Amino acid sequence: MCAAISASENGAKVIVLEKSPEQEKGGNTTYTHGSIRFAYNDQNDIKEIIPDMEEEDFRITDFGSYTEEQFYDDLCIMTDYKTDPTLASILTGESFETMKWLVKHNIRFIPIYGRQAFKIDGIFKFWGGMVLESVGGGAGLVDALHLEAARLGATILYETMAVELLHNDDGIYGVVIKEKGKTKRILTNSVVLASGGFHANVEMRTKYLGQKWDIVHTRGSRYNTGEGIQMALNIGALSAGNWSTAHSVTGDRYLPDFEEGFQRLSYPFGIMVNADGKRFVDEGADFRNYTYAKYGRIILQQPNNCAWQIFDAKVAPLLREEYKGKKVTKVKADTLEELADKIGEIHKENFLQEIKSYNESIDQSTPFNPNIKDGRQTRGLNVPKTNWANTIDTAPFEAYAVTCGITFTFGGLKINERAEVQSIQYKKINGLYAAGEVVGGLFYSNYPGGAGLMAGSVFGKIAGENAAKHVVQTTIVK
Ligand SMILES: Cc1cc2nc3c(=O)[nH]c(=O)nc-3n(C[C@H](O)[C@H](O)[C@H](O)COP(=O)(O)OP(=O)(O)OC[C@H]3O[C@@H](n4cnc5c(N)ncnc54)[C@H](O)[C@@H]3O)c2cc1C
Numbered sequence: 449m450c451a452a453i454s455a456s457e458n459g460a461k462v463i464v465l466e467k468s469p470e471q472e473k474g475g476n477t478t479y480t481h482g483s484i485r486f487a488y489n490d491q492n493d494i495k496e497i498i499p500d501m502e503e504e505d506f507r508i509t510d511f512g513s514y515t516e517e518q519f520y521d522d523l524c525i526m527t528d529y530k531t532d533p534t535l536a537s538i539l540t541g542e543s544f545e546t547m548k549w550l551v552k553h554n555i556r557f558i559p560i561y562g563r564q565a566f567k568i569d570g571i572f573k574f575w576g577g578m579v580l581e582s583v584g585g586g587a588g589l590v591d592a593l594h595l596e597a598a599r600l601g602a603t604i605l606y607e608t609m610a611v612e613l614l615h616n617d618d619g620i621y622g623v624v625i626k627e628k629g630k631t632k633r634i635l636t637n638s639v640v641l642a643s644g645g646f647h648a649n650v651e652m653r654t655k656y657l658g659q660k661w662d663i664v665h666t667r668g669s670r671y672n673t674g675e676g677i678q679m680a681l682n683i684g685a686l687s688a689g690n691w692s693t694a695h696s697v698t699g700d701r702y703l704p705d706f707e708e709g710f711q712r713l714s715y716p717f718g719i720m721v722n723a724d725g726k727r728f729v730d731e732g733a734d735f736r737n738y739t740y741a742k743y744g745r746i747i748l749q750q751p752n753n754c755a756w757q758i759f760d761a762k763v764a765p766l767l768r769e770e771y772k773g774k775k776v777t778k779v780k781a782d783t784l785e786e787l788a789d790k791i792g793e794i795h796k797e798n799f800l801q802e803i804k805s806y807n808e809s810i811d812q813s814t815p816f817n818p819n820i821k822d823g824r825q826t827r828g829l830n831v832p833k834t835n836w837a838n839t840i841d842t843a844p845f846e847a848y849a850v851t852c853g854i855t856f857t858f859g860g861l862k863i864n865e866r867a868e869v870q871s872i873q874y875k876k877i878n879g880l881y882a883a884g885e886v887v888g889g890l891f892y893s894n895y896p897g898g899a900g901l902m903a904g905s906v907f908g909k910i911a912g913e914n915a916a917k918h919v920v921q922t923t924i925v926k
Pocket residue numbers: 449465466467468473474475476477478479480481482483484485608609610611642643644645667668669671672673674675676855856883884885886897898899900901902904
């Protein structure tokens with residue numbers, strides 16, 4: 449939709465093909481909280497993005513800063529320095545300008561209190577480089593983008609999917625579509641692919657991500673089945689990025705696919721144990737939004753593809769909203785022995801010993817503080833916990849059954865700085881642009897929360913602008 453808005457404001461007549469019915473429009477974007485990561489220097493930058501925020505709210509909020517360099521470094525560190533440096537510097541360098549552009553196009557944002565900042569001594573202090581979310585979450589963002597695209601004259605065709613790119617020696621000359629079951633052609637020499645990745649395609653998942661990825665919980669939109677990527681590959685587009693891993697999180701073990709409320713992301717304040725009763729990951733390695741996208745994969749490697757998150761009464765008030773409600777698989781008990789019995793599937797002796805060793809290993813001299821990486825850690829364990837290590841000793845105890853859920857895929861198409869899709873001969877494919885999950889090269893193995901929406905916005909804006917310029921300058925040759 450960013451591409452549609454950008455192309456419209458640059459003089460193109462735009463048709464958006466949306467495979468889903470109108471009530472399911474917006475793909476994965478709809479399923480987000482609308483949390484978006486961008487670089488900013490200080491509170492004045494935030495004021496530019498949320499001009500209607502009250503002075504009093506600014507007074508009790510410490511947004512800190514998150515510079516372009518920090519955003520870039522986060523991308524490098526989290527991807528083990530594999531992120532495409534050209535794309536990464538555009539994403540980080542254009543993020544603030546793109547936020548201002550979104551605001552200009554009537555997209556509204558608010559601070560992410562609660563999930564990204566806890567109130568301590570009267571002040572909300574933000575952490576993790578992500579401070580704002582769209583009003584109305586992902587659904588609100590999608591509605592606002594659709595309204596704006598329509599206001600600028602774009603036509604949106606629902607239940608209409610792209611099935612094939614029309615292509616000759618001069619480049620793209622159109623697209624074959626299926627509109628409500630009827631095959632048609634649209635002739636155009638500019639196409640922007642923004643159809644998401646292949647997380648909802650079981651066959652592609654198993655083919656590229658490997659064993660067990662067919663049985664993971666599937667999050668988000670059921671319409672992101674990869675054909676945007678596939679139809680570009682069919683005409684000689686170059687693949688890029690990390691096809692063998694994906695964004696995958698820890699979430700409810702029994703929730704059906706595509707249902708909202710899957711994730712369970714308060715693990716930094718507790719521990720995770722597998723069916724052998726053993727911890728297997730440093731739950732406090734970093735802030736949640738720097739570890740959550742890779743821990744799903746690690747749970748998939750555990751016996752029976754599952755684990756349990758354990759909390760005691762001391763940290764229960766800190767648990768995120770998703771831990772409440774009827775669709776939550778949890779057991780509660782007054783003793784750890786009883787908790788193990790209620791879990792049932794766990795090796796009880798190992799579990800009790802694991803918690804004993806964990807409790808004894810914690811350096812209690814460092815105070816617990818959820819707003820910073822507090823360094824309250826374990827000593828001498830094979831699997832350390834680096835921050836937020838609290839003893840598990842205060843009843844009632846809670847255990848949440850979790851498994852791996854795939855959010856979106858990282859592998860996709862190679863684009864250049866103009867969002868032009870590259871060919872296997874390392875030249876641009878004339879008239880073909882791509883943005884969002886369909887693009888590969890930014891994320892490898894891990895991902896900083898909020899970077900997905902920003903990537904879609906930054907490259908959508910660039911793709912739309914260049915697609916419009918191309919369509920204005922060229923004539924269609926069939
Ligand atoms: C549950 C969940 C929570 C998330 N939370 C966040 C978050 O808070 N912040 C963040 O930054 N990222 C988040 N993400 C990731 C984020 O959703 C994506 O990175 C981003 O929305 C991708 O945007 P996109 O435009 O590339 O794809 P999408 O938003 O998925 O849009 C793809 C569109 O293409 C359509 N489509 C697919 N195939 C075709 C076809 N053949 N023809 C026509 N149309 C087609 C789909 O129906 C859909 O409308 C989350 C993802 C999920 C699933």
